[in-house]
Amino acid sequence: MEPKAIKRKLSENLKEVEERIAQACARVGRPREDVTLVAVTKTVSLDIIRLLVDMGVQDIGESRVQELTKRAAMVDEWLSRRARDLAAGAKPRPRWHMIGHLQRNKVKALVPWTHMIHSVDSLRLAEEINNQAGKLDRSIPVMIEVNAGGEGSKHGIAVAATTHFVEQICSLPHLEITGLMAMAPFTDDESVIRETFTRVRELYDEIIGERLASTSFRMLSLGMSNDFEYGIEAGATHVRVGTALLKGIDLAPQAAPAHEGMT
Numbered sequence: 031m032e033p034k035a036i037k038r039k040l041s042e043n044l045k046e047v048e049e050r051i052a053q054a055c056a057r058v059g060r061p062r063e064d065v066t067l068v069a070v071t072k073t074v075s076l077d078i079i080r081l082l083v084d085m086g087v088q089d090i091g092e093s094r095v096q097e098l099t100k101r102a103a104m105v106d107e108w109l110s111r112r113a114r115d116l117a118a119g120a121k122p123r124p125r126w127h128m129i130g131h132l133q134r135n136k137v138k139a140l141v142p143w144t145h146m147i148h149s150v151d152s153l154r155l156a157e158e159i160n161n162q163a164g165k166l167d168r169s170i171p172v173m174i175e176v177n178a179g180g181e182g183s184k185h186g187i188a189v190a191a192t193t194h195f196v197e198q199i200c201s202l203p204h205l206e207i208t209g210l211m212a213m214a215p216f217t218d219d220e221s222v223i224r225e226t227f228t229r230v231r232e233l234y235d236e237i238i239g240e241r242l243a244s245t246s247f248r249m250l251s252l253g254m255s256n257d258f259e260y261g262i263e264a265g266a267t268h269v270r271v272g273t274a275l276l277k278g279i280d281l282a283p284q285a286a287p288a289h290e291g292m293t
């Protein structure tokens with residue numbers, strides 16, 4: 031695919047996603063600024079990430095630590111190289127969101143590069159993030175991944191265990207608990223997806239109502255390409271969108287090879 035054609039299609043897709051976000055916000059009377067679009071780039075080449083950054087996308091999601099750190103470093107280098115070329119216009123560095131399942135032994139590599147982790151799902155993982163963030167003298171914003179979709183989902187804290195989990199990790203000094211993340215089950219059944227998101231929203235309200243977390247607890251990461259409108263209608267502040275931004279773009283030949291964790 032010609033670079034120009036890729037750019038045109040990407041820009042079209044972005045506009046379409048923006049439109050869908052705006053309409054979902056309007057339906058429930060929320061301001062558009064309430065919702066952050068996290069562009070999920072796990073299968074695409076660096077060129078496409080650069081184009082997205084150029085189009086003003088500031089939040090990028092990756093599901094694997096190795097990809098996130100490698101790409102964040104390359105985008106950083108590209109931006110600082112370009113900052114010297116004033117004509118190109120400076121762009122802010124994107125914020126890198128870790129959205130996939132995270133293993134403890136990868137935390138150390140991740141922490142210097144990530145803006146926020148959406149997928150904290152165990153006490154030991156939370157402790158390791160706290161530990162590595164402490165070494166860098168910073169605090170990492172994290173969301174707790176809730177297993178609200180039932181049997182189908184492998185990861186996440188059980189709904190019934192989530193408030194206790196918040197209590198367990200809220201005293202870790204280098205973690206900032208910012209909210210909850212969940213994935214809907216793989217289904218076309220709108221009511222099942224909505225029920226899942228509503229369950230997470232209720233849990234979120236409960237945690238706020240009982241003052242279990244600090245005032246930083248104000249985010250909900252709900253919704254992907256096929257269901258982010260339902261997420262927004264349930265109160266999502268972050269939607270994680272990959273496929274809808276990349277549809278119609280032939281990712282060959284520079285595309286990253288298929289790998290597990292891609293689904």
Ligand SMILES: *Cc1c(COP(=O)(O)O)cnc(C)c1O
Pocket residue numbers: 070072093129130253254255256270271272273274291292293
């Ligand atoms: C891949 C992925 C997404 C994006 O999914 P799309 O359906 O491509 O929009 C969102 N969240 C997580 C955790 C993912 O792994």
